[in-house]
Amino acid sequence: MLEDIGNLFHGFAVVVQPFNLGLMVLGIVLGVIVGVLPGLGGANGIAILLPLTFSMSPTSAIIMLSCIYWGALFGGAITSILFNIPGEPWSVATTFDGYPMAQKGQAGQALTAAFTSSFVGALFAVIVITLVAPLVASFALEFGPPEIFSVYFLAFCSFVGLSKEPPFKTVASMMLGFGLGAVGLDQMTGQLRLTFGVEQMLNGFDFLIAVIGLFGIGEILLTMEEGLSFRGKAASLNLKVVLQTWTELPRYWMVSLRSCLIGCWMGISPAGATPASFMSYGIAKRISKRGHLFGTGQIEGVVAPETAAHAAGTSALLPMISLGVPGSPTAAVLLGGLLIWGLQPGPLLFTEQKDFVWGLIASMYMGNIVGLLIVLTCVPLFAAILRIPFSVIAPIILVFCAIGAYTVHNNTFDVVMMLVFGVAGYFMKKTNYPLAPMVLAIVLGDKAEESFRQSLLASQGGFSVFWSSGLVSTIMVLGLIALFWPILQAAWTRARASISGLRTAE
Amino acid sequence: MSDTTEETGGTGPSHRRVELGVAGFMALLALIGIYGSLQVGIGWAADGPRAGFFPFYVSLIVLISCAVNVVQALAKPADGKLFAEWAQLRQVGSVLLPSAIYVLLVPYVGMYVASALLIGFFMRWFGHYRWAVAAGVALLVPILTFFMFEVWFLVPLPKGPLETWLGY
Numbered sequence: 009m010l011e012d013i014g015n016l017f018h019g020f021a022v023v024v025q026p027f028n029l030g031l032m033v034l035g036i037v038l039g040v041i042v043g044v045l046p047g048l049g050g051a052n053g054i055a056i057l058l059p060l061t062f063s064m065s066p067t068s069a070i071i072m073l074s075c076i077y078w079g080a081l082f083g084g085a086i087t088s089i090l091f092n093i094p095g096e097p098w099s100v101a102t103t104f105d106g107y108p109m110a111q112k113g114q115a116g117q118a119l120t121a122a123f124t125s126s127f128v129g130a131l132f133a134v135i136v137i138t139l140v141a142p143l144v145a146s147f148a149l150e151f152g153p154p155e156i157f158s159v160y161f162l163a164f165c166s167f168v169g170l171s172k173e174p175p176f177k178t179v180a181s182m183m184l185g186f187g188l189g190a191v192g193l194d195q196m197t198g199q200l201r202l203t204f205g206v207e208q209m210l211n212g213f214d215f216l217i218a219v220i221g222l223f224g225i226g227e228i229l230l231t232m233e234e235g236l237s238f239r240g241k242a243a244s245l246n247l248k249v250v251l252q253t254w255t256e257l258p259r260y261w262m263v264s265l266r267s268c269l270i271g272c273w274m275g276i277s278p279a280g281a282t283p284a285s286f287m288s289y290g291i292a293k294r295i296s297k298r299g300h301l302f303g304t305g306q307i308e309g310v311v312a313p314e315t316a317a318h319a320a321g322t323s324a325l326l327p328m329i330s331l332g333v334p335g336s337p338t339a340a341v342l343l344g345g346l347l348i349w350g351l352q353p354g355p356l357l358f359t360e361q362k363d364f365v366w367g368l369i370a371s372m373y374m375g376n377i378v379g380l381l382i383v384l385t386c387v388p389l390f391a392a393i394l395r396i397p398f399s400v401i402a403p404i405i406l407v408f409c410a411i412g413a414y415t416v417h418n419n420t421f422d423v424v425m426m427l428v429f430g431v432a433g434y435f436m437k438k439t440n441y442p443l444a445p446m447v448l449a450i451v452l453g454d455k456a457e458e459s460f461r462q463s464l465l466a467s468q469g470g471f472s473v474f475w476s477s478g479l480v481s482t483i484m485v486l487g488l489i490a491l492f493w494p495i496l497q498a499a500w501t502r503a504r505a506s507i508s509g510l511r512t513a514e
Numbered sequence: 515m516s517d518t519t520e521e522t523g524g525t526g527p528s529h530r531r532v533e534l535g536v537a538g539f540m541a542l543l544a545l546i547g548i549y550g551s552l553q554v555g556i557g558w559a560a561d562g563p564r565a566g567f568f569p570f571y572v573s574l575i576v577l578i579s580c581a582v583n584v585v586q587a588l589a590k591p592a593d594g595k596l597f598a599e600w601a602q603l604r605q606v607g608s609v610l611l612p613s614a615i616y617v618l619l620v621p622y623v624g625m626y627v628a629s630a631l632l633i634g635f636f637m638r639w640f641g642h643y644r645w646a647v648a649a650g651v652a653l654l655v656p657i658l659t660f661f662m663f664e665v666w667f668l669v670p671l672p673k674g675p676l677e678t679w680l681g682y
Contacts, residue, residue, distance in 0.1 A: 059667075059669050060662075060663075060667045060669060062669065063667065063668055063669075176579045176582040176583050176586070177579070177583060179575060179579045180583060183579065184543060186569075186572040187543070187547045187572050187576060190547075190569040190572065194565035196565075197561070197565045199564075199565040200554075201554045201565045201566060202546075202550035202551070202569060203550075204550060225613070229606050229609060229610065232605050232606050232608075232609045233598055233602045233603070233605055233606050234602075235602070235605060397641055399636055399637055399640040399641030400633075400636075400643075402609065402640075403629075403632050403633040403635075403636035404633060404655055406613055406616070406632065407629040407633065407655065407656075407659070410616070410617065410620065410629075411625060411659065411663070411671060414620070414625065414671060415669055415671070418670070420620050420621040420672055423617045423620055424617050424618070426617070427610075427613055427614060427617050431610070434606070435532065435535075436536065438597065439529075439533050441536070457568045460568065461563050461567070465562040465563070469563075
């Protein structure tokens with residue numbers, strides 16, 4: 009514990025080096041821009057900018073990329089409140105009360121509340137990471153292949169059980185991801201598979217290309233279909249409004265704390281920021297005394313989803329750094345970055361790459377403070393970006409997506425693949441197939457398969473290996489509960505209803 | 515494809531048809547996956563499961579899920595919901611077509627020239643900007659990109675005849 013605090017301060021020392029501070033500011037600004045623009049989000053924004061970091065040290069690189077993530081989280085709120093257009097899926101719930109507030113002329117209060125609660129949510133999650141991640145990592149060091157597989161199993165099952173989309177669509181898109189991930193060289197036998205003699209398929213499908221295509225190009229096509237024209241409210245934030253809102257905010261500490269907890273829980277299990285923000289908004293609406301006024305511009309209605317989204321977005325990095333299992337597509341892209349920089353994600357990071365891990369954790373604290381200052385002072389600037397017509401923004405985003413896709417492997421065929429993934433993303437999104445499980449499956453496919461096959465190898469093909477010890481079976485059972493969660497929940501509600509029905513009958 | 519009308523008056527492919535189309539396409543991918551896995555062997559070799567073991571079962575699950583999705587889509591009564599109106603799809607196509615040409619051009623003329631053409635085309639045809647404005651932005655973005663990637667971050671992008679002529 010004490011040693012961890014020492015490491016953390018060492019991390020701070022790394023972060024405050026002028027070069028790293030510069031990268032931090034650059035990352036936040038790029039991130040807010042990425043978050044504000046339609047078609048660019050945290051995940052594909054980082055995927056596109058990842059190649060810029062190839063020549064940096066891993067610590068500097070992760071500082072810049074994670075700051076893009078914090079920036080994107082902040083940026084989503086700007087468009088939701090001022091333009092009623094969620095720049096990111098997790099800021100949809102922020103539009104419910106944020107935009108009405110802007111319509112009433114309280115844009116300043118709404119923005120301040122959103123940014124401040126984002127900051128609180130993120131800070132809470134970072135503290136959780138600081139305290140919990142080293143413990144999880146040291147615990148996970150003992151994991152063998154069956155345990156590792158059971159963690160993957162749990163992660164993917166929670167996707168099916170907790171997602172809003174129809175379960176079989178989630179399963180289909182996830183398994184398709186595993187299939188795409190399996191194309192190319194089989195790492196265990198060294199055999200080529202599913203390539204059908206096509207030269208371009210030898211290296212398989214890179215998930216970065218999939219992320220850029222599915223999220224970036226797909227989103228542009230969707231925006232084009234809707235024919236959006238952005239009409240926003242004026243943004244002005246002055247110190248008086250900020251301070252006034254800050255004196256008001258402590259009143260909502262209960263909402264805030266609850267949203268932090270929901271966010272952290274949802275972020276660590278790979279449900280992600282989007283359901284967390286909806287859940288937090290829904291619960292706040294049900295519990296609050298002013299719940300019936302939600303949707304007309306209540307400040308609580310901004311605090312709840314923003315806090316939860318940031319807490320979830322940040323805590324999604326906890327399983328990524330301690331177990332090597334990313335909690336969100338963005339965390340998955342960061343994990344991909346680790347692999348490219350030559351680091352092995354997982355519990356070993358804490359023992360072998362102390363500088364890196366604690367630099368990252370320290371940069372989470374610093375990045376959110378710097379981020380809060382930047383967004384509070386530069387809102388009008390960022391809002392102006394959205395006033396640039398889509399006919400200018402769209403081709404520029406396309407160009408950057410193409411550059412990002414090319415630079416992953418310096419391969420022009422990847423650019424073509426990106427467009428193919430883009431069209432697939434458009435259709436999948438329109439027909440309610442979730443994209444996040446697919447992306448995570450492409451990233452983790454190799455590792456999940458490896459741990460699965462190693463476990464089977466050890467047990468000579470018996471599935472009993474996944475029930476062999478208390479730990480493995482517990483995680484597997486949790487996974488099964490997560491998988492069948494909707495069914496269990498429905499059964500529970502029905503059982504309760506019938507019991508209370510019996511009582512009233514008596 | 516037959517047209518379905520909605521209250522708004524626009525016509526377009528029905529949501530259900532597209533839904534079935536997507537499920538069908540995924541099923542096709544799953545079948546390819548199963549075929550490919552069978553080629554490399556899905557059984558158990560001396561050194562453990564063979565290369566096709568994992569992709570085979572994964573593809574099988576995709577196939578089953580697609581079947582369920584098709585059944586669920588068919589079980590819902592036809593509500594005449596549109597996937598999108600033709601006018602909207604034309605919009606999508608009008609982005610997709612230039613993008614397709616763009617990605618095919620990149621290997622031949624390089625990233626910078628292709629990007630300039632794409633941005634210029636877009637601004638001129640969709641934004642109806644004056645030639646001077648469109649050309650200005652179309653040139654500025656690739657030039658800035660060049661400095662950011664090639665000069666500052668030392669990441670090379672594909673180049674074509676123009677860059678060779680300029681000496682890069």
